[in-house]
Amino acid sequence: MFSKQKPLWGKKKKLKSSYDVVLIGGGLHNLATAYYLAKEHGITDIAIIEKNYIGYGGAGRNTAIVRANQRTQHNVPLYKEALDLWPVLTKELDFNLMFNNCGNLNLLHSEAAMKAARMTIATAQFHGVESHLIDAKEAKKLVPSLNISDDITFPIHGAMFHPPGGIVRHDAVVWGLAKGAAQYGAEIHQQTEALAIGTKDGKVTSVTTSEGVINTKQVLISAGAYSAGLISGMLGIKLPISVLTIQAMVTQPLKPLLNHVVSSGAYHCYANQTLKGEIATGAHMDPWPNYTTLSTAHFIKHQAEALSEFLPCLKGLRFMRIWGGLADMTPDMAPILDGNDQFEGFFMNCGWGYFGFKSCSVAGKYMAEFMATNKCPDILKPFALKRYEEHKLMGETAALVNYSPDN
Amino acid sequence: MALTITCPICGKRNGYEFRFGGEEKGPRPVEKDLTPQSWCDYVHMNNCVAGVQEEWWFHKDGCGSWFSIYRDTTTNYEVEKMEVANNEQA
Ligand SMILES: Cc1cc2nc3c(=O)[nH]c(=O)nc-3n(C[C@H](O)[C@H](O)[C@H](O)COP(=O)(O)OP(=O)(O)OC[C@H]3O[C@@H](n4cnc5c(N)ncnc54)[C@H](O)[C@@H]3O)c2cc1C
Numbered sequence: 001m002f003s004k005q006k007p008l009w010g011k012k013k014k015l016k017s018s019y020d021v022v023l024i025g026g027g028l029h030n031l032a033t034a035y036y037l038a039k040e041h042g043i044t045d046i047a048i049i050e051k052n053y054i055g056y057g058g059a060g061r062n063t064a065i066v067r068a069n070q071r072t073q074h075n076v077p078l079y080k081e082a083l084d085l086w087p088v089l090t091k092e093l094d095f096n097l098m099f100n101n102c103g104n105l106n107l108l109h110s111e112a113a114m115k116a117a118r119m120t121i122a123t124a125q126f127h128g129v130e131s132h133l134i135d136a137k138e139a140k141k142l143v144p145s146l147n148i149s150d151d152i153t154f155p156i157h158g159a160m161f162h163p164p165g166g167i168v169r170h171d172a173v174v175w176g177l178a179k180g181a182a183q184y185g186a187e188i189h190q191q192t193e194a195l196a197i198g199t200k201d202g203k204v205t206s207v208t209t210s211e212g213v214i215n216t217k218q219v220l221i222s223a224g225a226y227s228a229g230l231i232s233g234m235l236g237i238k239l240p241i242s243v244l245t246i247q248a249m250v251t252q253p254l255k256p257l258l259n260h261v262v263s264s265g266a267y268h269c270y271a272n273q274t275l276k277g278e279i280a281t282g283a284h285m286d287p288w289p290n291y292t293t294l295s296t297a298h299f300i301k302h303q304a305e306a307l308s309e310f311l312p313c314l315k316g317l318r319f320m321r322i323w324g325g326l327a328d329m330t331p332d333m334a335p336i337l338d339g340n341d342q343f344e345g346f347f348m349n350c351g352w353g354y355f356g357f358k359s360c361s362v363a364g365k366y367m368a369e370f371m372a373t374n375k376c377p378d379i380l381k382p383f384a385l386k387r388y389e390e391h392k393l394m395g396e397t398a399a400l401v402n403y404s405p406d407n
Numbered sequence: 408m409a410l411t412i413t414c415p416i417c418g419k420r421n422g423y424e425f426r427f428g429g430e431e432k433g434p435r436p437v438e439k440d441l442t443p444q445s446w447c448d449y450v451h452m453n454n455c456v457a458g459v460q461e462e463w464w465f466h467k468d469g470c471g472s473w474f475s476i477y478r479d480t481t482t483n484y485e486v487e488k489m490e491v492a493n494n495e496q497a
């Protein structure tokens with residue numbers, strides 16, 4: 001930020017009074033949307049409006065886990081394409097995204113969880129995504145430090161193993177996409193806050209920002225977890241979203257001992273070892289909506305307890321850093337991608353919860369197609385906001401999500 | 408401690424004793440003339456205010472009361488109803 005070199009995405013430009021497309025939020029999804037709008041559809045008169053700096057939100061705070069073993073037939077193909085895109089984007093953007101496809105091991109702690117995993121695995125295999133059910137001994141072979149004894153709170157019955165998933169460096173994705181979009185002419189306006197969206201006769205006409213008014217016919221709000229509040233505040237469109245603080249932390253660096261992403265629903269805990277040797281580990285969300293992004297003693301304790309049960313060799317390690325960000329949760333754990341419905345020219349892409357990193361490329365690609373053609377791509381149709389009133393919830397989670405300490 | 412909540416019966420307590428019960432959305436809509444849209448509005452839709460909102464809480468590890476408070480979602484602090492009313496007038 002303070003270096004004399006000009007950033008990868010070019011020098012600061014003066015905000016113009018009109019653009020073909022305005023994208024509100026300088027996170028991964030809008031950077032990807034701008035990149036694909038320009039590259040695939042020749043739309044280059046784009047302003048990305050970012051209140052702080054690109055990567056300020058979830059884009060720079062996530063734990064960078066990528067995978068494609070979701071639950072339902074609408075979600076899996078989207079995440080599969082996203083997973084397949086990492087090597088492609090690395091080449092296209094000419095930027096090392098550090099895709100480490102070390103595989104994900106999802107621990108299962110009951111026979112019921114094993115049964116549910118069988119269904120999830122069948123869905124993945126049907127869609128050509130590699131995923132297997134393994135027993136506790138096989139899991140121990142993959143991760144020798146795993147505690148598979150039955151004297152822990154949630155003994156390990158088996159695991160869902162998904163070899164093609166892993167970790168991507170999140171900052172590199174921000175920088176690479178910003179560079180890619182800027183090369184085609186998209187403008188990134190940092191320190192610029194979107195304040196209002198102007199409409200006339202049901203059509204978008206303008207966006208008011210802290211740096212002036214922009215005339216435009218198309219605007220996309222994809223501001224991570226800030227989206228729902230902005231959309232309701234600016235246009236009065238309410239969304240089925242709850243915004244919660246979610247925390248993550250890293251330990252002191254260690255010699256290599258964990259070469260897969262390990263996660264556990266029962267322990268509400270996931271962990272992987274970074275290339276630097278730190279154990280990066282994420283926790284569950286605050287059980288009540290808030291925008292604080294504060295870290296809490298509650299989660300440091302929770303995390304230490306959970307890790308020392310299923311990876312007991314980590315006992316006594318020190319946490320080096322802890323941070324928080326926001327997750328915008330929907331009741332069916334699936335995102336909302338929609339456009340040209342409530343207002344002509346108004347698009348939204350949000351509700352990704354803690355899945356918005358792994359999906360950013362593909363969401364950007366299809367939102368770009370949606371905006372360029374004004375036709376919703378088939379793959380996005382099931383993600384429309386209307387699904388809630390039609391009671392066509394996605395079923396990514398077996399039961400409606402309830403924000404309480406029980407989940 | 409990130410959060411304390413004041414229960415009308417037990418007073419100010421640790422927030423983890425409580426369960427969040429949703430944004431205040433007014434009374435349950437009457438069954439007559441109920442549309443999928445108005446039901447969906449009541450069941451699922453939120454304002455997601457970054458600021459003060461009225462919301463429901465349940466004292467699950469306490470007296471079992473359901474009650475509503477005003478809280479600033481950007482700080483987690485409870486706010487007096489009077490303060491909210493004054494702000495609205497200003
Ligand atoms: C701790 C943590 C761990 C996570 N782990 C994972 C993971 O392992 N895998 C995964 O897939 N996902 C993960 N996520 C989720 C993922 O990070 C988010 O879903 C995703 O980054 C959100 O999309 P985005 O990058 O486009 O938006 P963000 O990066 O959140 O960007 C939103 C931007 O909008 C800006 N903004 C807000 N208001 C305005 C305004 N009025 N005008 C202009 N700009 C505005 C903000 O400054 C911000 O920069 C995690 C999130 C967190 C917090």
Ligand SMILES: [Zn+2]
Pocket residue numbers: 414415416417418466469470471472
């Ligand atoms: Zn009480």
